[in-house]
Amino acid sequence: xxxxxxxxxxxxxxxxxxxxxxxxxxxxxxxxxxxxxxxxxxxxxxxxxxxxxxxxxxxxxxxxxxxxxxxxxxxxxxxxxxxxxxxxxxxxxxxxxxxxxxxxxxxxxxxxxxxxxxxxxxxxxxxxxxxxxxxxxxxxxxxxxxxxxxxxxxxxxxxxxxxxxxxxxxxxxxxxxxxxxxxxxxxxxxxxxxxxxxxxxxxxxxxxxxxxxxxxxxxxxxxxxxxxxxxxxxxxxxxxxxxxxxxxxxxxxxxxxxxxxxxxxxxxxxxxxxxxxxxxxxxxxxxxxxxxxxxxxxxxxxxxxxxxxxxxxxxxxxxxxxxxxxxxxxxxxxxxxxxxxxxxxxxxxxxxxxxxxxxxxxxxxxxxxxxxxxxxxxxxxxxxxxxxxxxxxxxxxxxxxxxxxxxxxxxxxxxxxxxxxxxxxxxxxxxxxxxx
Amino acid sequence: xxxxxxxxxxxxxxxxxxxxxxxxxxxxxxxxxxxxxxxxxxxxxxxxxxxxxxxxxxxxxxxxxxxxxxxxxxxxxxxxxxxxxxxxxxxxxxxxxxxxxxxxxxxxxxxxxxxxxxxxxxxxxxxxxxxxxxxxxxxxxxxxxxxxxxxxxxxxxxxxxxxxxxxxxxxxxxxxxxxxxxxxxxxxxxxxxxxxxxxxxxxxxxxxxxxxxxxxxxxxxxxx
Numbered sequence: 057x058x059x060x061x062x063x064x065x066x067x068x069x070x071x072x073x074x075x076x077x078x079x080x081x082x083x084x085x086x087x088x089x090x091x092x093x094x095x096x097x098x099x100x101x102x103x104x105x106x107x108x109x110x111x112x113x114x115x116x117x118x119x120x121x122x123x124x125x126x127x128x129x130x131x132x133x134x135x136x137x138x139x140x141x142x143x144x145x146x147x148x149x150x151x152x153x154x155x156x157x158x159x160x161x162x163x164x165x166x167x168x169x170x171x172x173x174x175x176x177x178x179x180x181x182x183x184x185x186x187x188x189x190x191x192x193x194x195x196x197x198x199x200x201x202x203x204x205x206x207x208x209x210x211x212x213x214x215x216x217x218x219x220x221x222x223x224x225x226x227x228x229x230x231x232x233x234x235x236x237x238x239x240x241x242x243x244x245x246x247x248x249x250x251x252x253x254x255x256x257x258x259x260x261x262x263x264x265x266x267x268x269x270x271x272x273x274x275x276x277x278x279x280x281x282x283x284x285x286x287x288x289x290x291x292x293x294x295x296x297x298x299x300x301x302x303x304x305x306x307x308x309x310x311x312x313x314x315x316x317x318x319x320x321x322x323x324x325x326x327x328x329x330x331x332x333x334x335x336x337x338x339x340x341x342x343x344x345x346x347x348x349x350x351x352x353x354x355x356x357x358x359x360x361x362x363x364x365x366x367x368x369x370x371x372x373x374x375x376x377x378x379x380x381x382x383x384x385x386x387x388x389x390x391x392x393x394x395x396x397x398x399x400x401x402x403x404x405x406x407x408x409x410x411x412x413x414x415x416x417x418x419x420x421x422x423x424x425x426x427x428x429x430x431x432x433x434x435x436x437x438x439x440x441x442x443x444x445x446x447x448x449x450x451x452x453x454x455x456x457x458x459x460x461x462x463x464x465x466x467x468x469x470x471x472x473x474x475x476x477x478x479x480x481x482x483x484x485x486x487x488x489x490x491x492x
Numbered sequence: 493x494x495x496x497x498x499x500x501x502x503x504x505x506x507x508x509x510x511x512x513x514x515x516x517x518x519x520x521x522x523x524x525x526x527x528x529x530x531x532x533x534x535x536x537x538x539x540x541x542x543x544x545x546x547x548x549x550x551x552x553x554x555x556x557x558x559x560x561x562x563x564x565x566x567x568x569x570x571x572x573x574x575x576x577x578x579x580x581x582x583x584x585x586x587x588x589x590x591x592x593x594x595x596x597x598x599x600x601x602x603x604x605x606x607x608x609x610x611x612x613x614x615x616x617x618x619x620x621x622x623x624x625x626x627x628x629x630x631x632x633x634x635x636x637x638x639x640x641x642x643x644x645x646x647x648x649x650x651x652x653x654x655x656x657x658x659x660x661x662x663x664x665x666x667x668x669x670x671x672x673x674x675x676x677x678x679x680x681x682x683x684x685x686x687x688x689x690x691x692x693x694x695x696x697x698x699x700x701x702x703x704x705x706x707x708x709x710x711x712x713x714x715x716x
Contacts, residue, residue: 101588104587115580116584
């Protein structure tokens with residue numbers, strides 16, 4: 057095994073490497089075992105036959121038992137020095153984006169933890185480019201991470217095109233093996249394999265599931281960053297505690313209330329329908345929904361249909377087929393063909409996709425409409441609704457589009473989402489935003 | 493509140509009036525309703541020899557090719573759910589998942605007629621890396637006899653990584669432990685294994701058991 061494989065990482069190895077130090081994977085603290093990779097407690101029931109504890113929390117990364125050892129070599133930043141900027145991006149930032157990009161770069165140079173709060177489709181990725189180019193030129197080790205694998209998969213080719221430095225992409229079930237590179241693109245789960253590795257950590261969609269609710273992953277992010285390093289959070293819908301950190305000035309913040317093409321966000325239109333789920337078994341959907349989808353189909357418009365639960369996917373598809381509508385493709389988190397199906401709509405091969413909240417963010421489909429079925433369901437948070445609405449009108453040639461939310465009843469989350477978009481649009485209009 | 497051992501979601505067990513009236517300990521399932529639904533025991537017509545799920549009840553092609561009268565019973569078809577289960581339990585080594593199958597095994601063993609229960613052993617190397625025998629993990633309080641040993645030198649690769657031809661040509665990996673004949677003489681032996689794929693492993697084991705003087709050998713596997 058090459059030495060560089062261990063730089064800034066924390067890996068279980070069967071044989072001790074030539075250099076680097078090892079620690080036991082599980083450590084006993086006050087009589088309870090604690091995993092040193094994911095920092096979770098081992099339950100008293102999780103023992104192998106000979107009373108050997110093992111960690112079930114990070115089992116997917118390979119089992120750790122009390123007999124395993126984790127090895128690491130401190131990150132040495134052994135990269136080729138760059139004399140010129142590695143940025144090789146032909147695109148141009150708009151004046152508003154440029155101002156934001158310069159602010160981000162300034163905070164990065166100062167080594168401050170920061171938040172970029174930009175509306176969906178503002179071009180957050182590109183705004184990060186100048187700062188990233190600067191960081192890579194300094195010989196920093198940088199990770200661009202996201203809790204969503206779709207986000208990483210969409211991002212990787214864009215970064216590969218824009219930056220001329222070696223890059224590695226990590227996610228569960230990746231095809232290529234790990235390589236020691238200045239730029240790492242990975243899911244937040246993969247950060248559990250790192251320790252004090254990154255000078256700068258970009259966390260894309262920081263408020264997304266499962267990072268927002270998982271102490272395990274929040275810890276992974278914290279530990280993967282060097283003690284001297286800093287981080288940049290990217291999101292369109294920061295949660296309460298991020299906003300609180302901004303107020304306490306623990307996070308520097310850059311706002312961007314306007315999309316990159318200068319058009320305003322499409323507002324969420326709420327339509328009240330009856331109890332649609334009850335009639336789903338017949339199989340029927342409310343006529344208003346069917347009429348709208350039929351119109352989309354006749355005018356060859358693509359649409360995303362969001363449903364609250366995985367269990368709703370196939371009944372809805374069945375009901376659409378029953379109404380002689382193209383049922384489209386369904387996608388959920390555990391779908392084995394998930395990546396190929398998402399790629400199919402991105403390539404405009406399919407016209408409609410029925411999905412759950414997994415596609416609420418981080419993915420760009422050209423010219424789609426969004427239909428949310430059951431927007432009043434508890435699984436749709438305000439952030440989720442705003443993000444789903446943000447799938448519409450991301451392309452400068454197609455800045456318009458509809459966001460229709462079918463609800464059984466009005467809820468606070470729906471109203472807050474509508475209000476959030478209205479507020480952002482009001483701010484955007486002041487910067488010269490136009491209605492599509 | 494308890495979580496499902498497989499998917500970690502909270503298990504909600506509805507306490508019925510009937511259950512309270514029975515005055516027995518309330519049932520506390522290890523699995524949630526969704527996971528329980530995913531696990532579908534064999535239901536369609538089966539091959540009478542190996543228990544494979546098929547469209548007719550005739551002896552299947554594989555069993556005809558063996559040309560013997562081996563009897564195997566299985567609990568589940570080896571479908572995507574079982575594959576996912578075996579992947580996590582056996583190959584990732586999640587020993588706690590043994591709880592998922594324990595009730596099914598208990599029920600299946602109660603329906604079998606046998607004198608001695610013999611689980612298929614694992615090699616010493618597997619024991620070192622995996623840390624447990626996946627078959628004995630499913631047994632709760634049923635007595636069993638570990639009369640077989642497996643020779644790692646004659647089994648350099650796991651069966652699951654071979655093609656059908658390679659599996660069929662694999663040499664005898666088992667041998668009897670000293671003193672096994674005393675336990676086996678004139679007994680009806682039930683072999684227990686995780687997956688019946690070609691039937692090679694079980695027949696190898698049965699050959700040795702017969703050499704030990706058993707009068708009959710049948711087998712039970714979790715999946716077919």
